Amino acid sequence: MIDAARLDATFHALSDPTRRAILARLAAEGDITVMDLAEPFEMSQPAISKHLKVLEEAGLVSRGRDAQRRPVHLEAQPLAEATGWLIEYRQYWAAQFGRLDDLLGELQRLEAASGKT
Amino acid sequence: MIDAARLDATFHALSDPTRRAILARLAAEGDITVMDLAEPFEMSQPAISKHLKVLEEAGLVSRGRDAQRRPVHLEAQPLAEATGWLIEYRQYWAAQFGRLDDLLGELQRLEAASGKT
DNA sequence: CATACAAATAACTGTTTGGTTCTGTAACTG
DNA sequence: CAGTTACAGAACCAAACAGTTATTTGTATG
The missing domain is CATH 1.10.10.10 (Winged helix-like DNA-binding domain superfamily/Winged helix DNA-binding domain)
Incomplete structure (x- = not known):
């Protein structure tokens, strides 16, 4: 598919x-x-x-x-793929969603730090 | 709604x-x-x-x-809500999805460490 | 082998979807 | 104020959806 x-x-x-x-x-x-x-x-x-x-x-x-x-x-694999699609928009939730945003901001920093693309 | x-x-x-x-x-x-x-x-x-x-x-x-x-x-708020729903399933992706899983595993640890629920 | 059980398939129905074309309307522009 | 632009709405259509009841299939089991 x-x-x-x-x-x-x-x-x-x-x-x-x-x-x-x-x-x-x-x-x-x-x-x-x-x-x-x-x-x-x-x-x-x-x-x-x-x-x-x-x-x-x-x-x-x-x-x-x-x-x-x-x-x-x-x-659960398709759930991971769907999450992957949604994660691309994490920066647009900014501010309004304190906790989830904090955590995913952290995630973003880790992603950068890990050196992976 | x-x-x-x-x-x-x-x-x-x-x-x-x-x-x-x-x-x-x-x-x-x-x-x-x-x-x-x-x-x-x-x-x-x-x-x-x-x-x-x-x-x-x-x-x-x-x-x-x-x-x-x-x-x-x-x-983007509904995207955050949808992501929130999907994130609940992160543990079921285990292993197969190296990068996303690694990052969300890290996220999970941070969540625990932060003391927030 | 007859029966019971678990689940799938078939046939039918009303509603929703995703597209079309044609028309209406609000707001600018010469 | 006549024309144009940007969009919404109406009417229509075929296909897909979400449910139903009735039937069929596959697998035990008495």
Whole structure:
């Protein structure tokens, strides 16, 4: 997937609260089956399967196999790429966002100090 | 706007390459009029206006007034919020993303050392 | 082998998106 | 004040989205 299309898919996947909640649960609880994922949502199982397909096509999750179950696994690489895109704008948050800005300003200095580009 | 809806709007706005390109130009060149923004894109002026409306509703740009012109101004706050959401997942990128991971690992240590929550 | 379970697929529906062209409007300009 | 510039809005369209229910597939298990 070319870079732009990958970012398209990643940001689109993140634009839905159900999908963000799925990622949050995977981060907190590790691999989860579809039924277990669907349980807290007021939504049918096929709806969850569709959301998982969106996440999978964006590379944000992968699927395993455990008998009838297809445990869902978080794949965070696209999140790193999306973060990388956003980090480019850190200088524009200036001032208004004290803590995050402080920390990312520090990050920027470290980046310079490390001599890497 | 409640937090989730705001993230929805921000990530959705970022999921289109034309809109990301608009933000990139605003970051690089400062405020730009609609005509100037539209020029490099193979797209009609109303199409650009629609994209700007999406960006504006997400709080990513604001509009000024200069005679007939409505210069577009980057508002980076939602980008900071989106970055804040993504940063929560930094630990899951581990290892695979040397540089960004190193830097954000450093960030994490600084955060701990600073005693802020 | 019949049944139950987990998940995917199909078919359908209403809404949103991303583009178009045409028209309207506010503000400058000769 | 007639014309032009810069933009927004309306109306339209095809494709994509997000959900539904009903059905199918694959894998145990009694």
